[in-house]
Amino acid sequence: MSEYVVELKNITKRFPGVVALHNMQLAVKPGEIHGLIGENGAGKSTLIKVLTGVHMADEGEIYVNGEKRVFKNPNESAAAGIACVYQELNIEKLLSVTDNIFINKWLKKGALLDYDAMHKKAEEVMKSLGQDVDPRKAAGTLGMGVQQMIEIAKAVLIDAKMIIMDEPTSSLGEKEVEQLMKTCRELKDRGIGILFVSHKLEELFELCDRVTVIRDGEYIETRDIKDWTNDSLIASMVGRTLENQFPKEFGVKGDCMLKAENLEIGGVLHGVSFEAYGGQILGMSGLVGAGRTETVRAIFGADPLDGGKIYVKGKEVKIKSPKQAIAAGIALLTEDRKGSGLVLGESIRTNLIMSSFKKHSDGPFLNEKRIEETGQGHIESLRIKTPSIDEIVGQLSGGNQQKVVIGKWINSNADIYIFDEPTRGIDVGAKVEVYNVMNSLVKAGKCVIMISSEMPEILGMSDRVVVMRGGRVMATVDRDSKHFNQEDIMKAAWGGTLDD
Amino acid sequence: MTKKKKSGSGFQLGTILALVIMCLFLAISNKNFYSYSNLMSILKQTAFNAFLAVGMLLCLITAGIDLSVGANAVFCACLMGALSKSGMSSGILLMIIGILAGGLVGFINGTLLTRLHLPHPFVSTLGMKNVLWGLALLVTGSQMINTFPASVQWLGLTTIVGFPVSFIVVIVLYIVMHVFLSKTALGRSIYCAGGNMEATRLSGINTANVLTFCYTMSGIMAALAGIVSVGRSGICNGANATQPYDTDAIAACIIGGASFTGGKGTMFGTMLGCLIISVLRNGFTLLSIDSAVQNIVLGLVIILAVLMDVIRAQMEAKRRRLAAGK
Known part of the structure; x- marks a missing residue:
């Protein structure tokens, strides 16, 4: 019998062009709550997916109770006793609690489902998790905390040896978090190992026995919780050396182009204020879910605001739609290129002019000659590799x-360019080209706002950085400030405060 | 666009071939098929569906659908009939009222979808179909009406050396719509909206207005089809609102290369689709095949056309995957 309930040894997982995990190690003891943390993109999700059999590792071994296992699919992982409560719950809201718990594992009496037995069992399991609910109720009518318990109940029911909890507290209220922690401790007492993935340091310190830090797809270290401090955790998470892969060039700081004042979206943004200047790149840093995308979408009129004011070049603007935002001189390159940036089935020609039909038309008619001229211009200057504009x-x-997408927005001739994760999922060469576009924009006096979850990119390209967390601005750091370093920005992003 | 036409032409070549083969088959099996009068009668029959298909195509390109076109055409005819029976004798006025009514119905369909956020045009237009059926019976008192002035019947009835004027109008309309779809900003916006609604909205295009425009156009086209039907038959009959006119229009568009997933479809292809359907129907009549069998075959043709579209998309996706893997 092994000391560990689940152990990963030298796991390597490659995707086309990237090594997502490299020689990853992880060892969870039975009856242990094991914290796992890392920056955005450190490889947490991939690690979870390897454990749950969604991805197969290219190299390395997985041991469950000392026995070597290979998971070809999620069913095999579940059969070995590994369960996962994902951040996005897998709850069928219209079905009852019982249905959700027993989905695909129905208890039967002959050919028919035995609901009496299932309801009874569901009620028992939920009660053992501290939830006194009617299992006949539709799951969607219950709170998020209870819905999460339904997921945990599923895990308990398949006799899970280890339960992975991926950001389990991100959508819970204070009371629900308390209940969850209580449940975790009870599961621990039953000898179940828990892998607790969280962005919240205070939770790790309150709950975990040991914490493992990973960074850039590699295992960094595991320590008992008493041997970690806030600072040592953060230092361990970011501790990479910055290479100079950023061709940063400086523009001349101009007037305030965009000013956001107390932006509010119920439950999402809480009084977000910041200023962005011409001739500068304003970086927006923060963890995934900090409210950065929501902020810029609201400014762009893509989603409605509940309160707050927006000023463009000193004048207050009321932006109700993207059309009005573009008229006010704002461009937004969204984080989801395929979902909301491009019409994939259309040509380059058409995609390039989508934000500037007027400029490329004479009356109602498109001027194909002008479209072709500007289009070819973009293909050359942006170095778009394509056989033709069509x-x-x-x-x-x-x-x-x-x-x-960048060409489309340059066509709109905006003054304020908002780039949401502009280099996500593109190769290094293309990244540099995107940075060069930003450089030339600020040199032309334009204002660039860049949301990025990659710390080196934020530090490499920004003139100023706004750090957000939980829908609030935590800090604003100038490039010449002493706080303009990974540790301090990371500290603010994880909820710490920076002195002056 | 050019590239798309290139990749799409293989499919349209197939469609043209299917039409030619059908015509050859019918010409061999029945010598009446190639008579001038029969060919002209096919064109006359095509006109009605061709009008409906224009509106249907616009809606299909936006990844929507308008199931009320047939009922709308019948309703507009009945409205004109009821007014003429109650003494309105100006044909021009009757037609203007009919077109306005059809357009209004389409506008309501579009508004329900875009401004009142009904989940899918299937819901609003299917409901509207029943509303229009009821209204058509209501305004006519469930009676057939045949008191249309000659000027209303002109479009559907007149021929020039046997060639139906209605089909000439269709040809002109299809050319105008082709220019509209391929050469204007609004036309291009319709394809963009159908290809990716969110990306189009975030590019500053008012997608709600674009969609409302398409459904309003669909209503106006239905009204024109209604006027053609009045000319052809001389009557209007509210009970016809339940006829599967919508299905014929959908079939024409899909056979012509449109897709339920939106972003695709051309006027030329739709014209081919309309011709295939009327040749098919004409052939059934010439060969005196039971109308029940007609329905079965037409249903199968639609399924086959969609199936071909699905298979084509799958093959394209596979080809892309393989190309990306290299």
Whole structure:
């Protein structure tokens, strides 16, 4: 019998062009709550997916109770006793609690479902998790905390030896978090190992026995919780050396182009204020879910605001739709290129002019000659690799697709360019080209706002950085400030305060 | 666009071939098929569906659908009939009222979808179909009406050396719509909206207005089809609102290369689709095949056309996957 309930040894997982996990180690003891933390993109999700059999590791071994196992699919992982409560719950809201718990594991009496037995069992399991609910009720009518318990009940019911909890507290209220922690401790007492993935340091310190830090797909270290401090955890998470892969050039700081004042979206943004200047790149840093995307979407009129004011070049503007935002001189490159940036089935030609039909038309008619001229101009200056301007955008590589979106927004001739994760999922060469576009924009006096979850990119390219957490601005750091370093920005992003 | 036409032309070549083969088959099996009068009668029959298909195509390109076009055409005819029976004798006025009514119905469909956020046009237009059926019976008192002035019947009835004027109007309309769809900003916006609604909205295009425009156009086209039907038959009959006119229009668009997932479809292809359907129906009549069998075959043709579209998309996706893997 092994000391560990689940152990990963030298796991390597490659995706085309990237090594997501490299020689990853993880060992969870039975009856242990094991914290797992890392920056955005450190490989937490991939690690979870390897454990749950969604991805198969390319190299390395997985041991369950000392026995070597290979998971070809999620069913095999579940059969070995590994369960996962994902951040996005897998709850069928219209079905009853019982249905949700027993989905695909129905108790039967002959050919028919034995609901009496299932309801009874469901009630028992939920009660053992501290939830006194009627199992006949539709799951969607219950609170998020209870819905999460339904997921945990599923895990308990398949006799899970280890339960992975992925950001389990992110959508819970204070009371629900308390209940969850209580449940975790009870599961621990039953000898179940828990892998607790969280962005919240205070939770790790309150709950975990040991914490493992991973970074850039690699295992960094595991320590008992008493041997960790806030600072040592953060230092361990960011501790990489910055290479100079950023061709940063400086513009001349101009007037305030965009000012956001007390932006409010119920439950999402809480009084977000910041200023962005011409000739500068304003970086927006923070963890995934900090409210950065929500902020810029609201400014762009893509989602409604509940309160707050927006000033463009000193004048207050009321923006109700993207159309009005574009008229006010704002461009937004969204984080989801395929979902909301491009019409994949259309040509480069069409995608490039989507935000500037007027400029490319005479009356109602499109001026194909002008479209072709500006289009060819973008293909050359942005170095879009394509056989022709009529190539379908869906056929291009990620980097070239991103350049098409950038071209579309340059066509709109905006003053304020908001780039939401502009280099996500594109190769290094294309990244540099995107940075160069930003450089030339600020040199032309334009204002660039760049949301990025990659700390080196934020530090490499920004003139100022706004750090957000939980829908609030935690800090604003100038490039020449002493706080303009990974540790301090990371500290603010994880809820710490920076002195002056 | 050019590239798309290239990749789409293979499919349309197939459609043209299917039409030619059908015509050859019918010409061999029945010598009446190639008579001038029969060919002209096919064109006359095509006109009605061709009008409906224009509106249907616009809606299909936006990844929507308008199931009320047939009922709308019948309703507009009945409204004109009721007014003429109650003494309105100006044909021009009757037609203007009919077109306005059809357009209003389409506008309501579009508004329900975009401003009142009904989940899918299937819901609003299917409901509207029943509303229009009821209204058509209501305004006519469930009676057939045949008191249309000659000017209303002109479009559907007149021929020039046997060639139906209605089909000439269709040809002109299809050319105008082709230019509209391929050469204007609004036309291009319709394809963009159908290809990716969110990306189009975030590019500053008012997608709600674009969609409302398409459904309003669909209503106006239905009204024109209603006027053609009045000319052809001389009567209007509210009970016809339940006829599967919508299905014929959908079939024409899909056979012509439109897709339920939106972003695709051309006027030329739709014209081919309309011709295939009327040749098919004409052939059934010439060969005196039971109308029940007609319905079965037409239903199968629609399923086959969609199936071909699905298979084509799958093959394309596979080809892309393989190309990306290299």
